[in-house]
Amino acid sequence: MSALRNLMSLLSGDAQADRAVPPTGHTARLTVFTSAAMAFLAVFALALSLAAGRLAERWGEELARTSTVRISAPAGQVAAQTEAVLRVLRTTPGIAEARALTEDEQRALLSPWFGPDLPLDTLPVPQLVEIVEDGRGYDSDGLRLRLSAEAPGAVLDDHTRWREPLVRAADRLRLLGTVSILLIGAAMASMITLAANAALAANSQVINVLRLVGARDAYIARAFVRRFTLRALTGAAAGTVAGMAAVALLPRAAETGDFLTGLGFQGAHWLWPVLIPPLAALVALLATRLAALRMLRTFT
Amino acid sequence: MIQFEDVAYSYGYGGRELLAGVSLSLPAGSFQFLTGPSGAGKTTFLKLCYGELTASAGRISLFGQDPREMSRDDIANIRRRIGVVHQDCQFLDHLPLIENVALPLTAAGRDVAAEAENLDELLSWVGLSAQRASLPPQLSGGERQRAALARAVIMSPDTILADEPTGNIDWDMSLRLLQLLVELNRMGKTILIATHDLNLIRAAKAQVAARVLRISNRQVQVGSDL
Numbered sequence: 001m002s003a004l005r006n007l008m009s010l011l012s013g014d015a016q017a018d019r020a021v022p023p024t025g026h027t028a029r030l031t032v033f034t035s036a037a038m039a040f041l042a043v044f045a046l047a048l049s050l051a052a053g054r055l056a057e058r059w060g061e062e063l064a065r066t067s068t069v070r071i072s073a074p075a076g077q078v079a080a081q082t083e084a085v086l087r088v089l090r091t092t093p094g095i096a097e098a099r100a101l102t103e104d105e106q107r108a109l110l111s112p113w114f115g116p117d118l119p120l121d122t123l124p125v126p127q128l129v130e131i132v133e134d135g136r137g138y139d140s141d142g143l144r145l146r147l148s149a150e151a152p153g154a155v156l157d158d159h160t161r162w163r164e165p166l167v168r169a170a171d172r173l174r175l176l177g178t179v180s181i182l183l184i185g186a187a188m189a190s191m192i193t194l195a196a197n198a199a200l201a202a203n204s205q206v207i208n209v210l211r212l213v214g215a216r217d218a219y220i221a222r223a224f225v226r227r228f229t230l231r232a233l234t235g236a237a238a239g240t241v242a243g244m245a246a247v248a249l250l251p252r253a254a255e256t257g258d259f260l261t262g263l264g265f266q267g268a269h270w271l272w273p274v275l276i277p278p279l280a281a282l283v284a285l286l287a288t289r290l291a292a293l294r295m296l297r298t299f300t
Numbered sequence: 301m302i303q304f305e306d307v308a309y310s311y312g313y314g315g316r317e318l319l320a321g322v323s324l325s326l327p328a329g330s331f332q333f334l335t336g337p338s339g340a341g342k343t344t345f346l347k348l349c350y351g352e353l354t355a356s357a358g359r360i361s362l363f364g365q366d367p368r369e370m371s372r373d374d375i376a377n378i379r380r381r382i383g384v385v386h387q388d389c390q391f392l393d394h395l396p397l398i399e400n401v402a403l404p405l406t407a408a409g410r411d412v413a414a415e416a417e418n419l420d421e422l423l424s425w426v427g428l429s430a431q432r433a434s435l436p437p438q439l440s441g442g443e444r445q446r447a448a449l450a451r452a453v454i455m456s457p458d459t460i461l462a463d464e465p466t467g468n469i470d471w472d473m474s475l476r477l478l479q480l481l482v483e484l485n486r487m488g489k490t491i492l493i494a495t496h497d498l499n500l501i502r503a504a505k506a507q508v509a510a511r512v513l514r515i516s517n518r519q520v521q522v523g524s525d526l
């Protein structure tokens with residue numbers, strides 16, 4: 001809390017102290033621009049990270065609870081094997097519900113690939129049985145053994161095979177988003193350090209005079225820290241607003257179904273980018289303070 | 301009180317030794333001149349007196365503390381107790397005279413508005429009320445020196461160091477500046493003036509009991525004659 005109070009008193013400023021250090025228009029504009037650009041990028045990295053997190057969660061949780069049994073058998077045996085499969089499933093602990101898909105449902109599943117007029121009855125399309133697990137989950141190896149005994153044409157597809165790489169990819173994407181945010185923060189700290197060093201060097205005469213008349217290091221540093229913090233805050237605020245607007249205007253991804261949820265923020269996630277400007281200000285504050293105190297040690 | 305004990309000083313690595321074995325003190329309330337040929341080390345001596353430089357050997361005590369053992373904040377605090385008229389004045393050229401004079405207050409975090417009356421009084425004492433809004437480059441040499449003196453005393457320091465305060469101003473103005481320093485001494489301030497101007501020392505001796513510190517051959521000789 002006291003850090004926050006310090007920040008507030010820093011930003012409210014000391015007009016007299018501020019006048020002692022003449023403004024440097026060029027570095028000021030560059031700092032504002034850099035902060036804005038970095039905040040804009042950070043919004044996207046954040047959106048990427050959050051969206052990847054959502055994907056991983058969905059693929060991880062929702063898909064884990066559904067699986068499918070595929071029955072491929074000569075036309076005459078399909079019905080009998082389906083019956084057998086359903087019997088096995090109903091007596092398997094951990095399975096809440098098992099249901100054979102109707103012809104219409106199967107047609108709906110296949111129509112994106114083959115069109116709506118698919119003659120299902122004349123094609124050797126496998127019969128699908130949908131399984132919904134209860135909370136405990138079932139033993140898939142045991143189930144496979146029992147299925148092969150009762151219905152030789154039944155294949156259990158519990159989605160792990162293709163779900164796991166997807167979840168891994170989504171997790172990796174989320175990690176990349178987080179690393180990007182950290183890199184953006186580090187790049188911003190570096191650029192602000194360079195700008196602060198330039199401003200400090202340009203004002204070495206002023207710093208020398210201030211030291212000679214009895215100013216403490218913290219006092220001199222504050223004049224620079226305040227400026228760079230304010231510039232980073234304004235720049236980052238503008239960049240964040242622009243980034244959020246750009247994300248809000250991204251085309252909706254609803255038509256691609258459940259899996260692709262789009263890059264946008266959802267619900268409370270819209271609050272995350274609001275943290276970017278204060279964080280940028282904090283980065284600027286620390287970078288400038290460090291640069292100033294290091295530089296001030298070269299003055300007596 | 302400022303005390304030197306067996307102090308030596310040389311600039312940088314292998315620099316010529318400017319001072320060696322210097323022991324002396326500036327008693328509170330005293331009035332002294334520091335003299336010697338150009339390049340003898342007068343400015344260097346003053347810098348040792350307010351902690352801009354620290355002794356290469358020996359010990360300097362500023363109000364009982366050795367600057368080498370002081371934190372940077374403590375050095376800043378000491379400088380509020382020692383008013384310095386620098387050889388080149390050290391103004392901030394983008395600030396008007398009044399703000400330059402008030403700079404030590406600002407740097408100490410004091411509210412300048414609350415001290416406006418003191419500031420006005422001080423400016424009229426050095427005769428610069430009319431120039432309060434001028435920028436330092438617009439001032440004459442004498443005006444700059446008087447403004448520098450005003451800045452040196454704004455914090456009511458115990459000790460005032462002046463480095464060639466009459467360096468490039470005419471004789472009348474020099475006497476006027478000397479007058480201000482004598483007045484300050486009568487108010488109890490310790491005064492140390494570095495100058496190579498012997499006439500100034502003579503003029504001062506007519507008014508105060510001034511000691512003369514002469515730098516010669518790396519030593520500082522204390523006496524009362526020129």
Ligand SMILES: Nc1ncnc2c1ncn2[C@@H]1O[C@H](COP(=O)(O)OP(=O)(O)O)[C@@H](O)[C@H]1O
Pocket residue numbers: 311312315318336337338339340341342343344345
């Ligand atoms: N920062 C410095 N680095 C190295 N030598 C210096 C420095 N400042 C002054 N000197 C040298 O020290 C000597 C004394 O300088 P100074 O104290 O300014 O003498 P004065 O004020 O008596 O004219 C001169 O020879 C000068 O060239």
Ligand SMILES: [Mg+2]
Pocket residue numbers: 342343344387463464
């Ligand atoms: Mg000199």
